Amino acid sequence: MPKSIARTYSQYSRDAAALLGSLIREARNEHKLTAQELADRAGISRGLLQRIEKGNLKCEIGAVFEVATIVGIKLFEADGNALTKQLHHTKEKLTLMPKSVRRKSRKVIDDF
Amino acid sequence: MPKSIARTYSQYSRDAAALLGSLIREARNEHKLTAQELADRAGISRGLLQRIEKGNLKCEIGAVFEVATIVGIKLFEADGNALTKQLHHTKEKLTLMPKSVRRKSRKVIDDF
DNA sequence: TTATTATGTTCTATATATGAATCAAAGGAA
DNA sequence: TTCCTTTGATTCATATATAGAACATAATAA
Numbered sequence: 001m002p003k004s005i006a007r008t009y010s011q012y013s014r015d016a017a018a019l020l021g022s023l024i025r026e027a028r029n030e031h032k033l034t035a036q037e038l039a040d041r042a043g044i045s046r047g048l049l050q051r052i053e054k055g056n057l058k059c060e061i062g063a064v065f066e067v068a069t070i071v072g073i074k075l076f077e078a079d080g081n082a083l084t085k086q087l088h089h090t091k092e093k094l095t096l097m098p099k100s101v102r103r104k105s106r107k108v109i110d111d112f
Numbered sequence: 113m114p115k116s117i118a119r120t121y122s123q124y125s126r127d128a129a130a131l132l133g134s135l136i137r138e139a140r141n142e143h144k145l146t147a148q149e150l151a152d153r154a155g156i157s158r159g160l161l162q163r164i165e166k167g168n169l170k171c172e173i174g175a176v177f178e179v180a181t182i183v184g185i186k187l188f189e190a191d192g193n194a195l196t197k198q199l200h201h202t203k204e205k206l207t208l209m210p211k212s213v214r215r216k217s218r219k220v221i222d223d224f
Numbered sequence: 225t226t227a228t229t230a231t232g233t234t235c236t237a238t239a240t241a242t243g244a245a246t247c248a249a250a251g252g253a254a
Numbered sequence: 255t256t257c258c259t260t261t262g263a264t265t266c267a268t269a270t271a272t273a274g275a276a277c278a279t280a281a282t283a284a
Contacts, residue, residue, distance in 0.1 A: 007155055007156075007174065007175075008155065009174050009177070009178060010178060010181055012177075012181050013174060013177035013178050013181055016177055016181075016187040017173060017174070017177060020187075026209070028213070029209055029210065029213060032213055032215060033213060034213050034229090034230065034231090035213075035230070035231065036230080036231095043120065044119075044272085044273085045272065045273045045274070046231090046273095046274095047233090047272075047273070047274080048271085048272065048273080050231080050232075050233090051271090051272095057172065057173055057174025057177065058172050058173075058174055058270085058271065059172065059173055059271080059272095060169065060170050060171065060172055060173065060241085060271080060272090061129060061169055061170075061171055061172065061173040061176050062119065062121050062125060062129070062169030062170055063119075063272095064173050065121070065124075065125035065128055065129060065169065066121060066122060066125050069122055069124050069125055069128075075128040075132075097138070097141055098141065098251080098252080099250075099251060099252090099260085099261080100250080100251055100252075100259075100260040100261060101140070101141060101144055101145060101146050101147075101259095101260070101261095102251075102252055102253080102258095102259065102260070103144060146259090146260070146261095147260075147261065148260085148261095156242085156243085157242065157243045157244070158243095158244095158261090159242075159243070159244080159263090160241085160242060160243080162261080162262075162263090163241090163242095168241095170240080170241065171241080171242090172241080172242090172271085175242095210281080210282080211230085211231080211280070211281060211282090212229075212230045212231060212280075212281055212282070213229095213230070213231095214228095214229065214230070214281080214282055214283075215229095
């Protein structure tokens with residue numbers, strides 16, 4: 001990760017992460033799960049779980065999704081099956097669309 | 113990250129990430145945005161965007177949220193304002209709940 | 225109150241995700 | 255077809271997120 005400069009995030013992204021973290025925290029309490037227990041189930045450290053619950057945007061999305069799934073927070077869809085359905089549908093749409101994005105040539109316009 | 117062993121993810125998490133990636137890809141095409149352009153707007157590299165669209169679970173959630181937000185994919189809520197409302201509501205609930213999870217003492221039962 | 229457990233916080237070593245560069249392959253326009 | 259662009263797929267150097275430990279603080283039960 002060379003040339004890295006502190007990344008900026010939009011307010012919406014920060015709110016979304018904070019909300020998801022709070023939802024996880026709430027769900028964990030309702031499930032009567034210790035931070036350590038939930039972390040163990042998700043295969044992550046307690047420290048990482050804490051950062052997730054705080055809405056830290058630098059956590060890997062896989063860890064966040066795992067934790068959310070364990071405590072019963074459904075991403076995107078209410079019933080589980082709809083997820084894969086929508087996935088297949090989306091992928092079918094993709095095959096029918098142009099493979100690459102291409103706008104009108106800039107080169108030709110620029111030089112003359 | 114010591115003692116790291118290839119992390120495993122649930123099928124649901126993998127599907128969720130794959131779906132989100134496909135949705136991003138689709139939205140990007142509809143917005144007529146080049147991968148490079150979207151990556152620039154999100155402040156990430158094109159390679160990272162590629163992995164996000166592939167549903168790679170090891171990407172940082174902040175980058176994924178940024179990209180999703182830019183192409184108009186709303187996380188969790190349809191209208192933007194409801195997000196913060198729900199956030200405040202959730203945090204209020206948290207203050208009314210026990211601060212820590214504690215089950216009946218195991219020590220006392222175990223030894224005697 | 226006291227004892228015990230959960231959570232918060234900081235630190236360090238290291239595994240690894242990321243940015244950048246490169247090349248190949250594919251796609252769309254003329 | 256030929257050109258130009260976009261995308262896919264590598265590779266590598268390095269910035270950094272993570273695991274783990276240690277400790278402090280907070281919170282619950284008795």
